[in-house]
Amino acid sequence: MHILDDPTGLSARAIGLLERTGRRDSPQAPRLSTEFLRLRDHLGQLTPAPMTLVIHREGFEQRYGGLRYQVRSSYTVHGERHDRLRDWHYDLGQDVWADRAHGWYFDWFGERVSSPVRYLVHTDGRVGVTDGGGTFLEIAPSLPALIESHALTDMVSTWDRATAEVDSRAPAEQLDGLTNVPEASGRTIRWRLSDNVAVQEFRNWSSEEPRRWRAFIWSRGQAGRRQVEEAAVQAAAMQQTTTGTG
Known part of the structure; x- marks a missing residue:
């Protein structure tokens, strides 16, 4: 059943995002069902589509096909706040690849914006x-987790985000008292949240190794702003100590 008809498993936050901005569009054009495809495996040999690929690719179409929703976000550059609204389209692409490690992955449309990346889903769910x-670069452990992350991004869009000119990873490590958000987190992305502070840590979307961790920090109100400022001071002090003893 389509996610808009049965959002079972999603948090109230994610369901709220879909209820407020979500819709389902009809398929853009006829397509050949996955079970009729012939593909090159990791050895370069033509092979019928394996059942695991059929199940996951056709399952994507049944569960998410045609889904549209919008995600609000904000950022600050040179002291000026910028708000933006991004559209996400869940439409299957044309391409399928064999993963050199295991399984298969296929492309889908993703964020409706000019982008240097293509969005993928792996047959293990990532x-x-x-x-x-x-190379397949994981950005979320599952499609529901991606939607949960978008719902969090939308929620904190009205908060104050730490300036884009500052690397927020070090201050993020100094922030405590935050609750992990497991439904939006995985090996390559982590969300932590309190009433006044939110942190998103994630690995760069790049095949350069190692994939560097980055962080975004948002605060709300005087208490949140003070907590983030104190974390920045602590991070700077630790950096000076490391530099002085290095």
């Missing part, structure tokens, strides 16, 4: 991108 290097 969501990823490719930056042109031909």
Whole structure:
């Protein structure tokens, strides 16, 4: 059943995002069902589509096909706040690849914006991108987790985000008293949240190794702003100590 008809498993936050902005569009054009495809495996040999690929690709179409929703976000550059609204389209693409490690992955449309990456889903459920290097780069442990992350991004869009000119990873490590958000987190992305502070830590969407961790920080009200400022001071002090003893 389509996610808009049965959002079972999603948090109230994610359901609220879909109820407020979500809709389902009809298929854009006829397509050949996955079971009729012939594909090149990891050895380069033509093979019928394996059942695991059929199940996951056709399952994507049944559960998410045609889904549309919008995600609000904000950022600050040179002291000026910028708000933006991004559209996400869940439409299957044309391409399928064999993963050199295991399984298969296929492309889908994703964020409706000019982007250097293509959005992918792996047959083990993970969501990823490719930056042109031909490698699957995980960005979320599952499609529901991706939607949960978008719901959090939308929620904190009215909060104050730490300036884009500052690397927020070090201050993020100094922030405590935050609750993990497991439904939006995985090996390559982590969300932590309190009433006044939110942190998103994630690995770069790049095939350059190692994939560097980055962080975004949002605060709300005087208490949140003070907590983030104190974390920044602590991070700067630790950096000075490390530099002085290095």
